[in-house]
Amino acid sequence: MKEKENSGMVSRRAFLGATAVAAAGFTIVPRHAVAGLGHKAPSDKLNIVGVGVGGMGFANLKNLKSENIIGLCDVDWKYTAGNGVFDAFPKAKKYKDWRVMYDELGKDIDGVMVATADHTHAIIAAHAITMGKHVYVQKPLTHTVYESRLLTKLADKYKVATSMGNQGSSGEGVNVTCEWLANGEIGDVTKVEAFTDRPIWPQGLNTPERGDWVPDTLDWDLFTGPAKMRPYNQVYHPWNWRGWWDYGTGALGDMACHILHPVFVGLNLGYPIHAQGNSSLLLNDCAPVSQSVKLTFPERKTAKKAKMKLPQVDVYWYDGGIKPMLPEAWPDGKNPNNSGGGVLFHGTKDTLVCGCYGKDPWLLSGRTPDAPKFRRRVETSHEMDWVRACKESPENRVKTASDFSEAGPFNEMVVMGVLAVRLQSLNKVLDWDGEKMEFTNLTDDEKIKTVVKDGFKIHDGHPTFDKSWTDPVSAKEFAAELIKHTYRKPWSLPDMPA
Numbered sequence: 400m401k402e403k404e405n406s407g408m409v410s411r412r413a414f415l416g417a418t419a420v421a422a423a424g425f426t427i428v429p430r431h432a433v434a435g436l437g438h439k440a441p442s443d444k445l446n447i448v449g450v451g452v453g454g455m456g457f458a459n460l461k462n463l464k465s466e467n468i469i470g471l472c473d474v475d476w477k478y479t480a481g482n483g484v485f486d487a488f489p490k491a492k493k494y495k496d497w498r499v500m501y502d503e504l505g506k507d508i509d510g511v512m513v514a515t516a517d518h519t520h521a522i523i524a525a526h527a528i529t530m531g532k533h534v535y536v537q538k539p540l541t542h543t544v545y546e547s548r549l550l551t552k553l554a555d556k557y558k559v560a561t562s563m564g565n566q567g568s569s570g571e572g573v574n575v576t577c578e579w580l581a582n583g584e585i586g587d588v589t590k591v592e593a594f595t596d597r598p599i600w601p602q603g604l605n606t607p608e609r610g611d612w613v614p615d616t617l618d619w620d621l622f623t624g625p626a627k628m629r630p631y632n633q634v635y636h637p638w639n640w641r642g643w644w645d646y647g648t649g650a651l652g653d654m655a656c657h658i659l660h661p662v663f664v665g666l667n668l669g670y671p672i673h674a675q676g677n678s679s680l681l682l683n684d685c686a687p688v689s690q691s692v693k694l695t696f697p698e699r700k701t702a703k704k705a706k707m708k709l710p711q712v713d714v715y716w717y718d719g720g721i722k723p724m725l726p727e728a729w730p731d732g733k734n735p736n737n738s739g740g741g742v743l744f745h746g747t748k749d750t751l752v753c754g755c756y757g758k759d760p761w762l763l764s765g766r767t768p769d770a771p772k773f774r775r776r777v778e779t780s781h782e783m784d785w786v787r788a789c790k791e792s793p794e795n796r797v798k799t800a801s802d803f804s805e806a807g808p809f810n811e812m813v814v815m816g817v818l819a820v821r822l823q824s825l826n827k828v829l830d831w832d833g834e835k836m837e838f839t840n841l842t843d844d845e846k847i848k849t850v851v852k853d854g855f856k857i858h859d860g861h862p863t864f865d866k867s868w869t870d871p872v873s874a875k876e877f878a879a880e881l882i883k884h885t886y887r888k889p890w891s892l893p894d895m896p897a
Contacts, residue, residue, distance in 0.1 A: 439790040445509040445533075448472065450497045450523050453479035454638065455537055456514030459564065460484065462782040463512065470504050472497045474515075477616035478637045495618050497523050501530065508532050510789050512782075514564070516646045518884075519624045521546035522892055528553045528561075529893050533789040535782065537564040538656035539648055540803070540810035544836050545883035545895075547814065551807030552896040560788035562781065562799040563806035565656040567756025568664075569777035569784055573800075575770075576744075576757045577665040582770035583706030585746030585762065588666060592715045592723035593658050595740035595755070597650035602642040602719070603680060603688035605852040607632040625886035642686050648817050649686030650718040654755070655813045658740040659714070660801075661757040663809045665744075667709060668696045670833020671812060676819030679719065683849040683869055689719025692816040704773075707746075716816055726750055728763055775800075818881050822847065825874055838878055846871035 439445065448470035449460050457479075460468055464487075472494040473479040480486075485493065494500040501508070510533040513523050521541040524534045528550070540563045541547045554561045567573055580588070610630025613619045619631045626645040641647035662668065673695035678687035692715070699709040717723060722735060723743060735741040737754020744751040750763035762768065777784045777800055788799050798804065815831065822829060822838075824847055830840040854865030886892065 439509070441787070441790055443790065445786055445789055446507050447510045447512060448491075448500060448504060448508055449484075449512045449514070450500070451513060451515030451519075451537070452484045453482050454514065455564070456512060457482050457484040457487070459512050459514060459535065459537070459782055460488065462780045463786065464488075465783070466510075466786060469507060470494060470500050472500050474619075474622045475614070475617045475637060477614060496621055498526075501526065505530055510535065510560075510786075513537060516622070516640045517648050517652060518542045518626050518646045521550060522625055522886075522890060524550055525553055525893050528557050528559055531557055531559065533560040533785070535562045535564065535785045538810075539652040539813055540656070540806050542648065542814070543882060543884055544811045544814055544818070546892070547807045547810040548836065549892060549895050551803050553893065554803040554807075556896045558793035560785060560791070560796060560799065561803040561806070562785040562788070563656065563801040563803070563810070564781070565660055565756075565801055565806070566781035567657050567758070568660050568800040569781040570756050570758070571776070572753055572757030572760060573661045573664065574757075574772070574774040574776065576661040576751065576753050576760045577774060578770045578772055579751060579760060579762075579768050580665040580707060580744065581702065581705040581773070582768065584749065584768040584770060585707075585744060585751045586748030587708045587710055588712055588744050588746050589710055590713050590715070590745040591662050591666070591742065592717070592745070593655075593662065593740065593742045594717040594722045594735075595650055595654035595658055596720070596736055597654050597718055597739065598642060598686075598688075600639050600642050601634070602649060602686045603682065604634065604642070604685045605682070606684045607634055623887070625884065625890035627887055644684055644686060644821075647686070648814060649690070651690060651692065651716060651816045651820075652813060654718070654740055655716065655816065656810065658742060658755050659716070659813065660809065661753060662714060662742060662744070663812060664805065666696075666712060667699050667702060668712075668714075668812065669699060669808065671695055671714075671815055671831055672697050672833075674815055674819040674829045674831055676816065676821070676823045678820050678823065680853060681820065681823065681849060682853075683851050687719070687820070689721050690716070690816075690820050691718075691721060692716040692819050694812065694815060694819070726763060818878070821849075821881060822874070822878060824849070836882055838875075841875045841878060843873075843875065845874035847874045847877050848872070 445466045446469045447466050449456050450472045452471050452473050468488040468491045471491045511527040512535045514537040524536045527534050611632050613631045671694040675693045678690040681687050694714045696712050698711050739755040742753050753760040785799050829838050832839050848868045848871045851867045
């Protein structure tokens, strides 16, 4: 298991900064384009590499096993090997640094599957797209609004096949929910409530005061990537990174891409205009135990043949054990949590309820609609539908169920919830200009500070809190950093297409 393990020196030669070597490595034309085909026959196999293959990435690769898996990349080989992915794909070359893998295998790669921590999704996928590679990226698509916009525009520019890993978007529940809405089965929707039972990992934690020894099998510098460097601690990795702002997006980022997808698509939402958030104790580094968010979307144009209007709508989100109050006529004893969460569409004629992934939609009235079916059905898996799209030419390609043209704007909605929570101490409704990616009602004199640690102690039976806080900073500057992260050098993203 020594192959490519000590790759730090090579990675800096191959990719750091805007060196000539890096530039050369990322202008390789895809081999199918060189051949003049522009697409691959359905019977041909794609050459796919995986980045982040120890957890959900391995599950994705299992669903892609009919193709050629030629490269496996993960920063923690102990965690990865323990899951069996190296044994499952023994012919694939092994890497810790995706930049080295791109440099060495670039001419042979057709597609890239990305399932790393949230904060590195964008940089890995963006550079793959500029190489002309098709990309499948786990949810949430990105860590920030800017990164989502970037992937959306890059995918359009380079005409690659894309998919976010919210597999429910390929399921029947989302299809039926959207078709019932479009057919006017519940009338016009002005309020939606959604929730998840996550997190199932620790959140609301104080930042560790000291680091742990970095395991020999883990490259902590590569895991950290574009985020600020901090001492390694086992509370961050493996898996628990979701609850830390530097690496993850909390329960909202983890589950909203599954639960809110039929809301975004079924109501044709686009960019919100207002955002509010609140939570249990908000810490500077760790996501809170529970959150609630309200996003307001303006009136939208009604789709052709749709029988419902699309007035201004408020979308509410709850996590950490908080759920919406049950509406009148709710069946006694029925749990609204279906596979990790649920959604209530409050219409002028009825209420539509569905679970996570849009599962098992039903109407509160008890009526069973018979609505026209107009959405494409995915007959294979979510991953294999991406493979199908990869093999089609851009001119004739049928988009996947979560193509970046949809997943990018949708993910902006999701991470907007994170912004609302992290700016909650301003105690105001935040006004958002989606096109410009900026809040329009933050003033120059507004400051924001956040709790570093709660300082909770019990002395002689009396609980006390001695909270420590960050220094006050400009709210505008703080918000701008959340919208578009400043990457740790020498990591960088491709430029935003015009």
